[in-house]
Amino acid sequence: MRVIARLLVVSLSLLCLPLAAQTVSGLYQVREAVASQQPDERNAALNRALDTLVLRLTGDPQALQNPGLAALRADPQQLISRYAYEVGPPQVLLVEFDPVSAERSLRQAGLVLWGANRPAILAWWLNDSSEGSALVGDAQPAAAVLRSAAELRGLPLSLPLADLDEQLVAIPENLAANQPEALQPASARYGADALLTVQAREADGQWQAQWRLWLGDTREQGSAQGADQQALADAVLLAVSQRLAPRFVSQPGAAQALQVQVQGANLPRYAQLQGLLAPFAARLQRVAGQQLVYSVNASPEQLRAQLALAGLQEGPAPAAAVDPALAVPAVANPAVLQFHW
Template sequence: MRPIARLLLLSLSLPCLPSFAEPVAGLYEVREPVTSQQPADREQALQRALDTLVLRLSGDPAALRNPGLAELRKDPQQLISKYGYDDEALKVDFDPLSSERALSRAGISLWGANRPSILAWWLNESVDAASLVGDGQGSAAPLRAAAQRAGLPLRLPLADLPEQLVATADTLKASSPDALREISTRYGADALLAVDAHEEEGKWTAQWKLWLGDSREQGNAEGADAASLAEAVLWAVNQRLAPRFVAKPGAARGLSVQIEGADLARYAELDRLLEPFAAHLQSVSGNQLNYQLNASPEQLRAQLALGGLHELAAEAPAASAPAEGVATDPATPPAAPAAPRDPVLRFGW
């Protein structure tokens, strides 16, 4: 983005601001378990790594049946910058640019690296006890690994005593997140994930709910152990969120966007929110910012909603009137109207 110099210099002096969406670290890095380092096992692991990347970027299991992906599976190394063995896994680094181009050519819709940050209130229940998963606990490791695999920026609470008293099973199963909102504000996340997980006779099941803005998603999941349950929940979250943010091939176009009610702090927020769309700040008028960017309207609306912006009604075009003193001839047909220009999308807080 190339903002006006005055705003750029001032924004650099701002204190740390709340983050709306954040880039996922290691989005193009995939680890696949292997049983050996034999060539046949390696090739199968590379193909599985490609499938994992496609799911991570598209959120669409149907994308794995795309005919174009079958061709890429024959030679996944054309998309790979490097790979190597790490313990009992093959670590694969995909080249972002080559991967995005190849998957887009195959007609697969892609979700960019800037994704909603998710605060997970995860309660593990067994016959004997219940435990809220907190940052730094051993029980957090499966959640972090599953979030990395699903391409989601996950945050976990401290799980201190005040939070344990609030984040009970009844709270996590409630239809509204109101009881969680106050204790969640300290973490500055975009979305809240409430998970009530149960272990019984060696089998794990969970009910989960996800709130992002005014929308709610929910579902059930099961797994043979805590790690597989975490993967089931977070892949489900990926697949529910992705349709709001994916860029369908050919859907992006040049858009004119007007932001109302901006101040210096909000300009810095917008700079981060609009970064995926190659946005250019065209002009500033009072508290109004005017941008040119490349996106689909649906994708732009979903992204700006992360920053608390809502769409405003389009400004009505000024009606043209005949010049003063010029008579009109009723027999003369009216001139054909000029072709309408693409409307300016308007947003504000």
């Protein structure tokens, strides 16, 4: 109670602080199109749903070849809490996996998992067809295609409003640039962690795209193609997921006991940290002014990637006085990492 009381007197001046990293809702809920409600079609859809879940939670296409999944594929219903048909078109089988059973079984199969707290992505998506070029805006019909693909791949995706000013800046030259300087002023209002630019083009009845992704100081890029806009959107976002996931998962045995000291906290930042550190069995040990001290179990690399989502920088934080009355026994000789806003 004393810790909570101390937090309540931390500065409330930034209650409107925009949060970027998001907890993905519906991560264990998968929709698969089906041609009928026949048992064979249903069973095939349940297996496809399991594959979709594995890709969402690992971001690793090689994980699908893991022999430890054989027993789960033989009976995926052991991981499923419920399934139901949704009226189409297309007709869809909605599959809800039990998070606890699914995570436990996939870890037992030797897979490393990506948690539900993921970087928020702002997508500047330009479609170029015979009808001309169009920036996909948040309220446009084409946005539904991108949201559906993002949901399928477990990514928190947002789109710009695509007002006149944004259409003037989202031109092919800026989307294809090696650095996103031209897009950054327009992107700042959305408070995303990652910036995705996509130039999609229709040619000979096929869609293809060049994409670039910036997260912090790193850039990824690639190409994708699909028979239609839905297939293309899925191909792009699947590739993005596969590039992002390795930054946020730790290999077996890589986790260790760490003490994390965070300087510059206030009440909204405390709430943000609670979400970011949740996958690491975090325990708040001490509050001293604007300093929060946690014990966690994680690899340093995974922890750094996770905290970067909140704009935290690693390095010596300004010294803060520690109230002896709040001190609690720490983990014996843990490695100490310091971060600050």
